[in-house]
Amino acid sequence: MRILIVEDDQETRDFIARGLTEAGHAVVTSTDGRDGLFQATEGNFDVLVIDRMLPVIDGLSVVRMLRAGGCTIPVLILTAMGSIEDRVEGLQSGADDYLVKPFAFSELSARLLALGRRLPTTQAEPNRLVVGDIELDFERRLVRRAGRRVALQPREFLLLAELMRNPHRVVTRTMLLERVWDFDFEPKTNIVETHLSRLRAKLNAGFDEDAIETVRGAGYRIRGE
Amino acid sequence: MMRPLGHSTFGLAMLVSLALTLGAVGIGAISYEVTHEALEQQLDHRTATETRALLAEPGFDRTAAIAKGIARREGIPGPEHLEYLLVDAKGRHLAGQLDATAPQSTGYAEFLHYRDGRIGQSLTTRLADGAMLVVSADRAILDQTDRRLLLLFTSAFGTMLLLGLGGAWTLGALTRARLRRMDRAALAIIGGDLTHRMPIDGSDSEFDRLSATLNRMLDRIAALMTNLRQVSSDVAHDLRTPLTRLRNRLDEAATGAGEQRDAAIEAATFQADELLEIFAALLRISEVEGLGVRKQFRNVAIGEALIELADTYKPDAEASGHSIETDIAPDVHVLGDRRLLIQLAANLFDNALRHTPPGTRIQVALGVEDGVVRLRMRDDGPGVPETARARLFERFSRAEQSRSSTGHGLGLALVAAIAAAHRGEATLLPGPGFGVAVSLGPIRA
DSSP: OEEEEEOSOHHHHHHHHHHHHHTTOEEEEESSHHHHHHHHHHSOOSEEEEESSOSSSOHHHHHHHHHHTTOOOOEEEEEOSSOHHHHHHHHHTTOSEEEESSOOHHHHHHHHHHHHTOOOTTSOOOSEEEETTEEEETTTTEEEETTEEEOOOHHHHHHHHHHHHSTTSOEEHHHHIIIIIOOOSOOSSOHHHHHHHHHHHHHHTTOSSOSEEEETTTEEEEOOO | OOOOGGGSHHHHHHHHHHHHHHHHHHHHHHHHHHHHHHHHHHHHHHHHHHHHHHHTOOOSSHHHHHHHHHHHHHHSOOTTOEEEEEEOTTOOEEEOOOOSOOOSSOEEEEEEEOTTSOEEEEEEEEOTTSOEEEEEEETHHHHHHHHHHHHHHHHHHHHHHHHHHHHHHHHHHHHHHHHHHHHHHHHHHHTTOTTOOOOOOSSOOHHHHHHHHHHHHHHHHHHHHHHHHHHHHHHHHHHHHHHHHHHHHHHHHHHOOHHHHHHHHHHHHHHHHHHHHHHHHHHHHHHHHTTGGGGGOEEEOHHHHHHHHHHHHHHHHHHTTOEEEEEEOTTOOEEEOHHHHHHHHHHHHHHHHHSSOTTOEEEEEEEEETTEEEEEEEEOSOOOOGGGGGGTTSTTOHHHHHTOSSOOSOHHHHHHHHHHHTTOOEEEOOSSSEEEEEEEOOBOO
16 A cells, blocks of 8 residues: 655654555655645555644644545544544544554554555445355344354444454454444453454354454454455 | 822722812802802892882982982991992982992992992992982902802812822722732742631621632642642652563563563563553543543433443453343433543443452442432442542552552542543442442433
8 A cells, every 4th residue: 555654753753654664565754744735635645644743734734624625545643642632623624543642553554454445435335244254234234154144242243344344454452442332442351352252152153264363462353265 | 100090999099089079179169159149149139129228218309318318328337338329410429428430330230349449239220310329238248258168168178188088098008908918928829838828807808708719729729739749649659660560571671582582572562551551541531630521522322322331341241250230221311422431431340340259240220310310330349448438539549459450540530530520420339349429410401
């Protein structure tokens, strides 16, 4: 993917750029809001990483201007710790995801991959998702594996849907907490692990192959074939 | 330095007394004028009466009869101060001792100058044969009364002005003295004596009430300062342990090799994450306490959210041998931040699951009582020691820490902060086990 990083802090910028380059992405960096805005409209990027606080033009204004100009490239906003208002404002400005600093690189990487392959937000979500031999029907709230019906609790259904929206890609624990439970904090107990192991047990009943892969230190991935 | 008069108490009182004096001078001038006019009219009245009496003197020759009348009147000494003059048509003196030139025209004359310098107020009448009769009253009485009035008024205004000045000065001095005491108190507080308070004399005056309000404000600030100091020292104290561990791990990593080094690096990362978690929790608490989150408040279906949350925790609870019993009214709504409210409840669930032995029952109830949303979460576990209950909702509460090796004593502090942001409070429930009651308000109709 072609990724633009707009971040004024050199250490953070280098840390992200190095990691993403090593992972095989084409990375362009920018250090202030005005230059970032220019680069974003000129270069043909798949995803933008924009810091909330930037010199010249702040991050949220950059996103607002991009959106006002008809740019639909997915944007991930980076914000400092302790910023409930930033999160709301960030999403209101037209950003697609946000990440609180400091973060693990694997978290950023997983989110960028999810964003980069995401369908444009204007397009309605399909009623049906199919990954490998697993089939999920939103309308009838039905899940089948290899044609066999799997009965799931509502939470487990949402959990599976989130994994299937990102086929072959890692979904982190934090992403699941945010999107399935609406948590923006880390609970002390293992609710993600517990629910995931239940989901896994139900999906795998009668099958040899594990439908959900645990990627150590990163998250979970739905197995395709 | 000259300040505008209206900006000090003395100046203000001075302005008021000046205005009052000016008003009184105005009233004085009017009464002086009215009195003066009345006296002049009285003199006119006397000359007219006298003229009529003279014209009514009996006798065939009118002029001669009047001359006789004049002579008779002048023969009797009296306090009338009236003087007469009768001249014939050619201006020759016929009768009367009035030592002045007869006016050419008939009617009232306000100022008739006597030859001896006195001034009279006169009435001149032309008789049938062309003779002129002048009756004049000395204006000395009038002038005397005028002077007396003027003296009276002037002394009254002078006294008023002096009293006003004195009053203004006294008022200014009293205010200044009172404010100076408050000023001294404020300077003492600025100087570092945070226990100093504004003086109160028990008079319940406006100054006293202001002082009392300021003192309440100072008490509040002092409490916040104490809290801040406490938190700062707690933060320093509580971060030392994980930082020391982190340092030791890094030490191991630097000296070790191979697998041992990898393990040390992993452990160091874990310690760093732990520190970041403490910071995140602290920042979240101070953010919620800052009340800026209220700007994002929306109508939250807290009943439904809590039912979902309880369902989320049930598998975990079962896995650890706990049971969760719920009594949640599903249609309860509250004005608030959904994610914060979820975090509040999740903290309580986390607490109950981590700090009680297997077999413990956890009861959750949500409902509306007296217009306030009440959330109660209680377990029948070992509870907390009596001595620790008081500080349980403060940051780095030792009791909360002692309940678990992994907690930082921040969970319940956040619960209290979130409840306060929602205009409610978190309290401990009495009785065995551990129970927390959280009130949230106001509810949305």
